[in-house]
Amino acid sequence: MTTVEDRPASPPAEAPRRPNPLLALLRNSWRQLTSMRTALILLFLLAVAAIPGSVLPQRGVNPENVDRYFVEHPELAPQLDRIGAFEVFGSVWFSAIYLLLFTSLVGCILPRMRDHLRALRARPPAAPKRLDRLPQHTVLEAPAAADPAAIAAVLRRRRWRVQVRGNEVSAEKGYLKETGNLLFHTSLVAVLIGVALGSWYGWHGNKLLVAGAENAFCNTRQQYAEAKLGPRVDSADLPPFCLTLDGFDARFLPSGQPASYRATVTVDRPDGSDRRTADFAVNSPLRLGSANVYLLGHGYAPILKYTDRYGRSQTSTVPFLTSGDANLTSEGVAAFPDANVDPVTGRRDANQQVAFEGLYLPTAPDTAPFVSSRFPEERNPAVVLAAYRGNLGLDAGIPGSVYQLDQRQVTSGKLTQVGDKKLAPGETWTLDDGSKLEFLGTKRYITLSVRHDPGEKLMLGACVVLLVGLMGSLFGRRRRVWFRVTPPDSGSPTGGSSLVSAGGLPRTDHPGFAEEFAQLVAAVRDDGRPDRRAREGVE
């Protein structure tokens, strides 16, 4: 006795053709994956999985907010980080969902494509035996001359695909629905390929560019504050060009709301050739062919001249960053690590370094507190600075922000505050050790994003196809009609004329089909009939 014989329910014929269980498992899994139910569940999961990407800060969107989240939720944040919650759209689980979805999609559309290609070449199917069982049915009395060929001609004129078989005419229309549907789904795959191309072969970097030729920037990896190169891009692949900010024009409404921004730059190659000037603005980036330059933001860089106790002076132009304040209250730090070098010994004392930290207010209020600007333009500019002396901690080799003092040095007492002051342009502040700080004025700076994304053209093309396909898919309607000509029957009440029975079948939801069918039948009935009006009068 074998186990197979223990199962009388299974038909005996199946036993010898029992497939390899592994193959069966694979095939069943594939069927499951490509079923509509699975696709719907995956779509739903995709939507749900995207939600944390909007609720939690994302590294790709705003890395500063992620850092702040780590500070505010020191317990929870590392846990969330482990499951990729701060990089949802690059996380394993999000990728798994959309890759499964796209696999399911491909598995679904490939067989449908094959079927559709077959259907496009196939002839409309033969008429069912009982046309009166179809959703649309009518019998019309026609003259003896009404033959299948004439009916076929009427249908062809109305762009039906027609097949005549003996006394039957089959016709089908609306292949565009499935064509559109397949185009739509195929172009989704193309969009995904475009995204992949962009992330492999694309690169981008952010740069803060202060006005003036001495601050010019050239497109190399080292010059970016932050840059991201796709895995297939090498630093040497970056196109060579340099940018100099010549001018920046910002206009504001009396309320302080910005009205327009425009940056004027000089573009050239590193060797100085191909020099030209160009304008660009928000919404109209500088397109260089090999890369695009986008204007993201702007601000002011105070020029500070520090004269140390030995009388040696250094000038520093320091971009102060805005913290999202519409009136451009900005924060920054000017560090002078090489201050107070003893001219006799030539030795640099690491504990006599100087830094100034504080705010820049384009329009300072008339009275204290001087903590926020009143207007984004420079109507009453002032820096409000605190001076620090001691070890800045720059020599420790630990990377730190150039926009903030190392707070560890302050709390450990290695760096101490030695006073604070508000300075208008041209004013000089003499510190307790006799050294001086002069506020010379400001320069404009802009923040730029420089990008190259080779997948964009493919994505754009795919999106156009996607839309066209979507329209066809949603508004196309597949339907079939059949006409059967019954030869004159002498015994019939109609006498010598033949009977034409017609049936119609909408293959998709089509509320207007009854009307279309009626019109079609009327056209067949009246085809080539000069006395149409007279006949209708009789009826």
Add this chain to the structure above:
Amino acid sequence: MSAVSDQLVTFAILVYLIAMISHAVEYALGNVRAVSARVAPARELVGAGVGGAGVDKVDGPVADAPAGTPPPTRRSRSAGRARLAGRIAAGLTVLAAALHLGALVTRGIAADRMPWGNMYEFVLTVTWIGTAAWLVVLWKRPALRRLGLFLTLVMVLLLAFAELKLYVPVVPLMPALQSYWFIIHVSTIVFSSGIFLLGVVPAVSFLLRNGYEQGRRSFPYTLARRLPGAADLERLTFALHAFAFPIFTFAVIAGAIWAEAAWGRAWGWDPKETWAFISWVVYAGYLHARATPSVKRNVATWIAVLGFLTVLMNLFGVNFFFTGLHSYAGVE
């Protein structure tokens, strides 16, 4: 001009409110058969909107009324009154839509641009699109008039919310919005959102009515006693969503093209973009579910309702709870 616009909004809310009350009266008085019997009453909306003149004429052909019309009992008198109330409600909706449009136009003139620069203006436009699309539906399918109760309710709530919570004075556009893509992207987003907003009315009505037709008589289902048939509601739900979905798709693509020019990337998972993606996926799910015979129609319709919730989340939730690049709402 700005003040005119504000007053027109107030008037529009009032007229929507009165239209809602008229619909409620119609609802309370009417009975189902009186409505379902009237299959092809043409142009009644125009008659009601232009003035009383046309109303009497279309009253005559109560098209497919059964041959043996019952004598004028108390019941049919109240049905007549219900019909009158419904017509008044439809006429008032036309009036409210006109005031509403006037408010938009004057707001646009006051600002010297398209009135879509902040959340207040956005909600004002989306609701107007919803009403306008409803009037088109009403014209083509007068039998669905009772849905007007829910529509006017939604309008009153949204407009009052916009007026009370979202109002901002007229200001010019931020530099980031100064682009022709502003018109292309925002108009299509507004338009598709308006149709989705309208689409949720038959969707919810279908869910109620479907339950009612399956014999449920507990609370929310009893509301559906006098609604049009479930199959009609379901078809309308699908038609509206199938109409809005490609427009929404186009709007998102236009937004991506604009984002490339403005921010340097077509898609960056900004909260607004993320929720647009979620909405798109959910509505795509609805269309697939609707096209799959094995999925029940009420399951599919629930997906459409869920889709609308994501649209609402994108409009209100994202503007209030998250900051991102799309922070133009003016609701800090």
